[in-house]
Every structure is written in structure tokens, then in C-alpha cells.
Amino acid sequence: MKGKELDKLLVRIAAGDNAAFEELYVRTKRGVYSFLYTYFHNAADTEDAMQSAYLNIKRGIHTYRPGSNALAWILQIAKNLALNEIKKKSREVPTEEIDLGATLNEGGRYEITDLMQRVLTEEEQRIVTLHVVWNYKHREIAEMLGVPTGTVTSKYKRSIEKLKNAFKEEP
Amino acid sequence: MKSWKKRWQEELDAAVPALKDEVLNEPIPTCDRAQTVAFAPASEPWYKKLFATPQRIASFAAACVVCVATVGASAYLFRPTAPLTVEQEVISVEVNPQAVFTVDKEGKVTAVAAVNQDADVVLAEERYLEMQGKSVQEAVEIFVDYTAKLGYLDLNTPDAVRITSCVENGWLDKVGDALENYFCGKGAYIAVAAETVGLDAFCQRVNMEVCDSVQSLKSSVERIPALTFLRETGEKTAEELQQIYAQTVPLEEVKGIFRSTLSAVEKRVEDYLAISELSDDIRYHEDNNFGLLGFGKDYWSILDKEIPDTMSALMTEMAERLLAYEESCGVKIDSLDTLAVEGVKCSASALATVLKSLSDSLLSTSLDLLSKNFQAVSVLLKSFDIDTTLLEELLELPETVEAYYQKVNEYTKERFALLQETAREGYEAVREEISASNYAEYIAGLEREYGSLSEYFKNL
Structure with missing residues (x-):
């Protein structure tokens, strides 16, 4: 989704348009989900965080400045939320083991989200997510992550190689 | 078979949950209500949470001890003032980068907006988000600290910043105290001129249209984009946008980068020609008889030979020039062959002349013309392995x-990095912390000399 369209949606939400909020969710949910997944590595926490992230977007809509980088604003909210949740969880005593292993879908193949988690580092997952799901350019990702563009390009290429090899090894 | 990207997208569609009703039905806050929501107390009574576990009770006791100590230490810095009752406030901070901060009744910053292009550099890359939601004291301190990191404010030289509010008895004094504390800690003799002015004067000071109330000014600031370059670009033609771009990205600055790039090429050609000439002088020197039948050999072939006194000065000069060339251009010339390869690149004594005449004419033109002709120059520059990105x-x-x-964003990002690098040494220089009494004495001296800190600020 283009930044300008997203900007318009956020402006409509700020004006109290709940339909715009629903549309925002439909159009950004894949990107936010896959981005949050790179922090939590499991569906249950990611799903909870999704609800909280969109709640924060709604509650904090007045802090969005029309015309600024709408995607970055949304991802910043998601990132802050993820880091806070992780910090909170690190203080809690775990009550049950969370299965971080890869899962098989009905066709007996690793689900891609879990496969990525298995073969890519956290940073590589984020780069692939931002590029493939959000359609960010390498240069923009570099800005977001605070690394040189060359690093993003090489890590992206390496990630794709790793994924291709992993696909070949699938049963 | 579908591509993995397509499969992934489908997988995500299936995995992502629907939004819960409580999220969907959560009312969208207006500005004022949003602040209430954002800073509302937790639903459970605080005392129940506080005494829920023995660890929390212990933490509470420890926090009490810290509080008692902190209150004592803060007594000077946060001198008692009348209770703050303002519902909203807008504060301007001028270092040269100038920004405006909107503040709610809790003293939290609800928006930050740049007033000039220098402030764009400070607040770009979403840095303004760092300041939103913080107390106005913290937010202004973060802003001023950035201006120091970028060298807009030199902590090693006496200077002043001006903070202005448009409401009486608001947060201005506390912001002033926090900044003074910051400057004392940094060992910087920088005065803080605090002024409260009428709404009209304030609007003029922050380049906003005159508003009829603080509330409407605050709303206006909250609505505008945080950076100046993001404003007033609504429905513009490409030509109009390019004109704005040329104003935003100072032409002289681009020309400056262009000039320094070209002078690097000119110097490289000049250095190469000197080395080439020196190589010939050595090779054809009358005492260079190291080759067959008494012919001369090149510099690199006779390095291990016993050099006649008549040639030693030339050999030393050659060694120095080659070293300097390697350091400045990153190219090591270590044989006649590499000299020849470098010569092909630089065969450009003629090329350098063309480049110079071209650049002279380009530099006297507009950014638009410079842009249109840059491709030709870029090819020449790339032949010297110069990064023209x-x-x-x-x-x-x-x-x-x-x-x-995107382009202005890139420009401000580059500028931020450049300024930060340039100012790093000054910012990180070791300075002795200034005691509160010494600082107060220094400020009193300025007030005696200039009549007021505002006058001092104006005189800088």
C-alpha cells in the first residue's frame, strides 16, 4: 500500500472515521502481523500484540502528523509495543513452555512464517518482511533499521538464498 | 507452483486474526480525549497493585527512600511556583533551529513542530516522536541536546537560547530550570532567556497565522506536519515542486559538494602528471645506466640498486609523491604498468581542462540546469572511481x-550525519560541570551587562 493512501486513511481516522480504521486494518494487517512475529516468534503472542497495536494506533492517532511517513509511524507503534511486551515478559516467571518449533501445515510442508523463523536471524526476518510484505525499498529499510543500504541488500540476498535452500530441503 | 512470496502472503491472510470488537468499537479519540485516554490511570485501584506482592512492597519502600533524597536535591532546581492550572500551552524554543512544543495540562508534549529548516534536520527521521508524550522539560532538553550534537549550539562557547510561552504561569519556568540544569551538567555557559508574550506576538515568533486562542493555536500546531518541508506541497505541478526543492536544498550547498568533488579530480590529475613527469626524469636521467647497453630503467626497477648521488633527490621525491598519491586517491602505483593504467584514467589533462570549463559554466547556473547537465559530468567523475551517488x-x-x-528526507538525513560528525569533537569535549552558584553568578553578570537575558539573546 502506498504511503500517500495510508496517510489519507490515517487522516480520516483522526477525523473520527471508524470505517477508515477498519480499512486500515485490512490493508496493513499482513505487514504488521509479520513484523510483530519477528519479535514474538509465536502466533499466540503475535495475535495479542496485533490487537494492542491497533488499539494503540487508534488511541494515539492524534500524534500522527499528516504528510509524514505513515508506514514508519505504524511500524514505530508496533515496534514499541513489541519491545515493551518482551520486556514485561522477561520479568514474568514462565508458566508454560511456548512451542517455538516449526509447524507443518496440512500439505506436510513447513509454513513459511515458521520456516523463516527457523532459518533466518531476527534482523533478516525483518528485512525480508519489510521488503516482501511492505514493499519497502532496501534504502528505506536501511534508514529504518539504521544500517547501510549495502548491508540490507546483502542480507536480503543471503536470506533469499537461505530460504531457497530450505525449500529444497523440505520433505 | 506458486512462488513462495505468494504462498507467504496467503499464509499471512489465513493467520492474521480478525480485530476484536473491543478494538473495533473503541471510540476514536479527539485530541483532548486522546490525552485523557493516554494518561488515564489504570482501571484497578493503584493501592491494590502496589501492595499485591511482597516484592512490590519492598520496591515501594525503596522508591520512598529515593523520593525523599530526590525531593531534597531537587528543591533548588525546581523552586516552588504557583500550582499550574493551564489547560494547554505552546512553547517555542530557539537555538537557531527553532521548534514549537504543544503541552497539555499534565505538562506532557502532545506535538513538536519545526519552525525552520534547521529544525527539520533535528526532527527528521521521526526524531520528533522521541519527544512526544514526554514531559515538556525532558522533550525540550532532548531537542536542545540534538542541536548541541549537531553543532548548532556550541557548548564550548558562551551563548544563549530563548524559550517563549504564550500563557502566564505555565510550564516555562520549569523548562528554563531544566535547561539551566542541563547546561550546568554539560559545563556550558549558555543562558536561557525565558519570555512570556501575547498570543499575537507568539504566533508571529513561530511563523504561524495569528490565532484567536491558545487552544486553536495548539490545535493548529498539532495538525500541521512536524517538518516544514512537508507543508504546503499539496496540489503542486512538478515544476513548482522543483522550485520548492531548490529552495529547500540550498543550491550553494549542492554546488559546494560539486566543487569539492571536482577539485578532488583536478588534484588527482595534477598529482598524476607530476609523478609521470618525475618518472620520465628518472628513467631518462643521464646517470641512469642500469639497463642493457647503458639504457635507463624505470624508478621501480632500480629501487634496490645503488643510486648515484645525482639521482637521489629525484628518487626521494618520487617515493614521497607516490605515498601521498596512495593516501589521497587510494591508488597504489607500484610499477610502470600501473602508472600507465592510471595514466589512461588521467590522460585527462585535456579532460580535466574540459571538466573545469564545464564546471565553471555549470556552477554559475541554476540547480535545474546543473541537474540537466550532471549526467555528462557524472560519467567523467565515475571514470576516476569517484562516488557520485x-x-x-x-x-x-x-x-x-x-x-x-523522499529526496528532502535524504538530504536532511545526510545533513544530520554530516553535522553530527563535524560537531562530535566539540560536543564530546571534556568540560567541568558548573556549580549552581557559579552559573547563577554568571547569569547575574549577563543581566547586569545587558539589562536582561532577552537583550543578551538579541545581541548574539
């Missing part, structure tokens, strides 16, 4: 608003 990006004129945003 930054120049290319700056000189490629935007056709759309998105491209304009």
Missing part, C-alpha cells in the same frame, strides 16, 4: 510530491 540523488529533481518528500 549523493550528488546524483540531490540533483535529480523530483517530479512528484512523494519523490520530493
